[in-house]
Amino acid sequence: MPSTRPPYRVAIIGTGGIAHAHATAIAELPGRAQLVAVADVDRERADEFASRFSVPHASDDPQAMLESQELDLVHICTPPHTHAALAAAVMRAGATALVEKPTALSLREMDQLAAVQEETGAKVLTVFQHRYGAAAVRLRRLVRTGALGRPLVATCETLWYRSDEYFDVPWRGRWEIEGGGPTMGHGIHQFDLMLSVLGPWSAISALADRQARPTDTEDVSVAAVRFANGALATVVNSLLSPRETSRLRFDFEYATVELEHLYGYREEHWRFTAAPGHDELSELWTAGDEPDVDSGHRLQIEAVFDAWDTGQEPGVSLEDARRTLEFAAATYASAFRDARVTAGELAGDDPFTLSMDGGAVPWERIKEALA
Template sequence: MSKIFNVAIVGCGIGRSHIVEGYLPNADKYKVVALCDLNQERLDKIADEFGIERRIVNFDDLLTMDDIDVIDVCTPPGAHLPMILAALRAGKHVICEKPLVGSLKDIDTVMAAEKEAPGKLMPVFQYRFGDGIEQVKKIIDAGIAGKPFTGTVETMWRREAAYYAVPWRGKWKTELGGVLMGHAIHPHDIFTYLMGDIARIFGRVATRVNPIEVEDCISASVEMKSGALASFTATLGSADEITRIRLSFENVTFESDHAPYNPGEKLWKILPRNDEAKSKIDALLANWQHVPSRFQTQMARFHDALTGKGDLPVTSTDSRRSLELVTAFYHSSSTHQDVALPLGPDHPLYQSWVPAQFR
């Protein structure tokens, strides 16, 4: 019988999805024993729904509870850093929603703390998981796809005034960014997960859809370290909603299912260039075992990592790569210059990409 880890969830917004998609399907691995939220009404509603008796309004109280193994941070982004650091210091394992923190300086602080902590830290990038993306990753890692040529990522979603009625959204101080940070961050992570590291980016951001502080439209030209080229486009003003990722390699082209919030679940189009590539792919994917999507698989693989049966499915290094892209994107847009990656402490936006007037 596998070890069951006791979990405390902080934030009852996306935290509810963690329960429904992540912890309930993995009931042999986790038990949610506590919920924490500043809003007592929301806290009681979610706790009643799932029969959770321990209801906490002061985050610090969780740190002293010896029976809690994992603290799952689902608060607005601006609150992540102190909670992550405090939970690691308290010896807890930590799961944290995206974006992990609000600057490269902060992620480097977290990574340093992580090295000294007994617990493990897992950022959330639940879009990575599911049959579709798993098959593509397997083909690429097996070397069948060959040299990468080009890629495109389109994040075409829709957000209107009701979405920004939630007080922390659309504001630099609490959301830390717009479509680039809170929405396209998922498809962009999928892209680098499959295609590797970015070498250079020339990006643009604009606010065109809603009267908010942060951006809701972006576009970029990207050069990969492999030499492949790519383009990123995103908006929160689309009439319909799709997430579309298309990757062209030497021996095969892949295209995602267009489901906006779960592009990894359904099988992707896999278009071999020739019969040889097709035969290799067919052999590799024979007797395929189903991979559940989103939080279910990410939480299951986190359990494997906690029990020594596997590696962390998402790491702080993955999170840094994501935030490095965000930093370069904002810098390129404000300076109208091409930006080379990686970015270190000498970069002008290392301490924060948030405009000075909003800090």
């Protein structure tokens, strides 16, 4: 969407691997945004990143950067345990925080961020870029109009593979830093997309285990879910699957819609099957003229700017992201308590509002034991 305003001023905190995707996405939006500053606790890495992406200011002090720059949007690309504190600092500096998933490590931290939003009037947005691919946007539109009929059944699978060596990085596989295993750090993208299509969930029954990896967290979880609209779903999050894939399937009254990809999708990764007697829906599915672009960071970042240009609220809001994080917390609570968990049940000082493990992990914490 064309804009006549000056480019939005953007900064990045954390210059590790995922930050490169953010910087590349910003560079693909010339005239819309300018990356004016970066910060990383490793000054050499910050300088190298700034040189690579032609960023005029680099710092090893995020707070100093926030105080010295006039910023519209700050991308937080640091390890998960730092997200909440940095997002609060960004809001108090008068900018919007765009935070890599997970937004925070607990529901309590999410509620603390909501209090800072109320205090400052600034916002926290969460990176769930797969919501913004053209086919996902089209699917949500068809669901809203009722064209596909009632949602009945869904499957959501993040079947990935991470070797033992993957967890040699000190902050990986630790509850206090990542917040959890594949449920929090990997599958969350797929079940967030599922939630964006099916709406509020009402109950979860789950299992989680550490079957093979040298980690404190789970390496697999499986959940059965009931949605408020009556649909039933299964959700699997795994780091033990040599043939990697990410799969979603939605069975509606009048059509099945399927997606299979790995880390991002295009139109070719979707499949639409109309029920007998509803062939016209296949034409409706292919009637869009949206550009066929990878479901990457650029689409969500561009959507933020489009919303600002037109005076709308951009996604994914803190309230919306909290629903997804509550889904993860309920998965853990159900698994570790061996009990069904309903939406809204985790509240107050419930241990699973304070941390994803709820103090109830049924296995030895390997890294703590070796420390």
